[in-house]
Amino acid sequence: MSYRIRLFAIRHARFFEGLYNAVNPAIVGTLKGVNKVFGRKLDRPITAMERGLKGVLFDCQMCGNCALSKTGMSCPMNCPKTIRNGPCGGVRADGTCEVKPEMKCVWVQAWDGASRMKGGDAIQDIEFAVDHRDQGKSTWLRIARGEIAEKVSDRI
Amino acid sequence: MIESELSHNPKRDGTNPGDPLPRLDGHVSHGRFEQVLRAGHFAVTTEIAPPDSADPTEVLRRASLFDGYVDAINATDGSGAHCHMSSLAVCAILTRAGYSPILQISCRDRNRISIQGDTLGAAALGVCNVLCLSGDDVSAGDHPEAKPVFDLDSISLAKTIRTMRDDSQFLSGRKLDLAPRLFIGSSINPFVPPIKNRADQLAKKIESGAEYIQSQYCFDMPVLKDFMAKARDLGLTEKAYIIIGVGVLPSAKTARWMRENVPGVHIPDEIIRRQEQADKPKLEGRKICAEIMQQVKEIDGVAGVHIMAYRQEKWVGDVVKRSGVLAGRKPWAPEKSFADIQAIS
Numbered sequence: 276m277s278y279r280i281r282l283f284a285i286r287h288a289r290f291f292e293g294l295y296n297a298v299n300p301a302i303v304g305t306l307k308g309v310n311k312v313f314g315r316k317l318d319r320p321i322t323a324m325e326r327g328l329k330g331v332l333f334d335c336q337m338c339g340n341c342a343l344s345k346t347g348m349s350c351p352m353n354c355p356k357t358i359r360n361g362p363c364g365g366v367r368a369d370g371t372c373e374v375k376p377e378m379k380c381v382w383v384q385a386w387d388g389a390s391r392m393k394g395g396d397a398i399q400d401i402e403f404a405v406d407h408r409d410q411g412k413s414t415w416l417r418i419a420r421g422e423i424a425e426k427v428s429d430r431i
Numbered sequence: 432m433i434e435s436e437l438s439h440n441p442k443r444d445g446t447n448p449g450d451p452l453p454r455l456d457g458h459v460s461h462g463r464f465e466q467v468l469r470a471g472h473f474a475v476t477t478e479i480a481p482p483d484s485a486d487p488t489e490v491l492r493r494a495s496l497f498d499g500y501v502d503a504i505n506a507t508d509g510s511g512a513h514c515h516m517s518s519l520a521v522c523a524i525l526t527r528a529g530y531s532p533i534l535q536i537s538c539r540d541r542n543r544i545s546i547q548g549d550t551l552g553a554a555a556l557g558v559c560n561v562l563c564l565s566g567d568d569v570s571a572g573d574h575p576e577a578k579p580v581f582d583l584d585s586i587s588l589a590k591t592i593r594t595m596r597d598d599s600q601f602l603s604g605r606k607l608d609l610a611p612r613l614f615i616g617s618s619i620n621p622f623v624p625p626i627k628n629r630a631d632q633l634a635k636k637i638e639s640g641a642e643y644i645q646s647q648y649c650f651d652m653p654v655l656k657d658f659m660a661k662a663r664d665l666g667l668t669e670k671a672y673i674i675i676g677v678g679v680l681p682s683a684k685t686a687r688w689m690r691e692n693v694p695g696v697h698i699p700d701e702i703i704r705r706q707e708q709a710d711k712p713k714l715e716g717r718k719i720c721a722e723i724m725q726q727v728k729e730i731d732g733v734a735g736v737h738i739m740a741y742r743q744e745k746w747v748g749d750v751v752k753r754s755g756v757l758a759g760r761k762p763w764a765p766e767k768s769f770a771d772i773q774a775i776s
């Protein structure tokens with residue numbers, strides 16, 4: 276089910292991009308306030324909320340360095356090789372994944388999603404391998420605390 | 432020629448074929464492979480299958496099959512996720528004999544700590560070329576129960592080696608005393624989806640640090656021509672040497688099997704039919720390869736061919752001769768051939 280929703284989100288990447296761009300600052304803004312008042316006390320429910328919401332929509336794997344807006348709304352952490360600049364050379368002729376033939380290659384999806392997005396060109400920028408210490412952390416909270424830039428393209 | 436960094440290397444007096452060559456102006460490595468490409472020659476590279484053995488002479492025997500026909504030899508790194516002798520060891524053995532091996536690094540088996548260590552080690556052993564790969568998944572190999580690493584991907588890997596070479600530091604920022612002088616390569620597969628974005632991906636690979644590119648098997652000229660046209664439009668053929676992969680197929684049956692089972696291999700039906708209907712299918716496979724090499728050489732912006740002839744290695748010389756792509760040039764080969772050395776000892 277969630278795989279179907281993921282594909283839907285990529286097909287409608289432009290809509291989700293808009294939604295994401297509108298909602299993200301609101302969430303981050305709210306979290307900045309929450310952070311001031313509660314500190315780290317609410318980290319667990321907030322992280323669970325992000326996991327739940329982005330999990331349903333994008334099969335989010337909570338890498339803590341969300342790059343969705345740069346990858347056609349297709350979460351690269353669903354790639355069995357966790358490639359952040361894909362795809363690999365093994366994609367099957369029908370566009371399915373070399374490792375999991377029952378799944379569309381997340382990077383074929385990413386380039387497709389990016390082509391529908393206003394800011395789709397961001398997929399051309401190199402995204403360095405993920406920082407494994409952030410696995411399981413909330414990207415929203417990290418942005419709210421200024422640990423990483425809100426725009427993926429501003430991160431180094 | 433840049434002398435300073437050679438100062439702690441032994442003086443090259445011609446007695447040892449493995450001694451480092453002087454690094455020419457504008458070159459990033461000491462290697463002969465980079466020299467061939469920068470001189471504007473049409474390069475020929477091939478692949479050695481590392482043995483399932485601890486015997487170094489087996490490596491030299493396998494390499495000797497290519498003597499006088501190729502400019503560089505890729506040593507695969509656990510290709511198909513199968514265990515073999517390591518690429519680094521094969522490269523070290525070949526370097527000592529004077530060959531120009533290409534160290535393949537796959538991200539499947541090692542994290543960034545191990546990879547950076549091996550990069551320094553390879554350069555210290557005289558290796559001059561590296562090819563950055565993501566690598567086949569462990570599920571494709573003979574140890575599917577192994578833990579896949581994939582800490583980096585091929586683009587992050589190229590960037591890592593570039594950082595070490597050009598900024599003389601590890602990813603952590605810690606300084607190196609001597610930077611590894613490696614000519615950095617990356618791979619591309621223009622023949623599988625997303626075909627329309629493969630040139631964009633090539634742009635990313637080059638931006639990450641790739642100075643030469645080796646492609647997957649090309650059996651489909653129209654797709655390659657399209658891809659190269661896009662690469663030229665993006666100005667990429669000016670920025671990197673693009674080497675196109677070609678294959679020697681022993682039979683139509685093998686071709687079909689590869690198409691079904693080896694990730695990323697695209698062989699059009701016409702090619703398979705042609706080989707199937709030929710009187711001498713083995714010979715036809717070599718003719719097909721030689722023809723593709725000739726056609727590839729005609730394309731603007733192609734800098735060479737990479738011959739993949741798994742279990743057909745003894746035919747590499749034959750297809751090179753047939754194709755005529757070397758145009759009379761003879762790549763470096765050891766003065767004493769492996770057969771001579773065997774006869775003496």
Ligand code: SF4
Nearest residue numbers: 354362363372373380
């Ligand atoms: S085919 Fe796509 S999803 Fe599968 S491993 Fe390669 S890049 Fe990842």
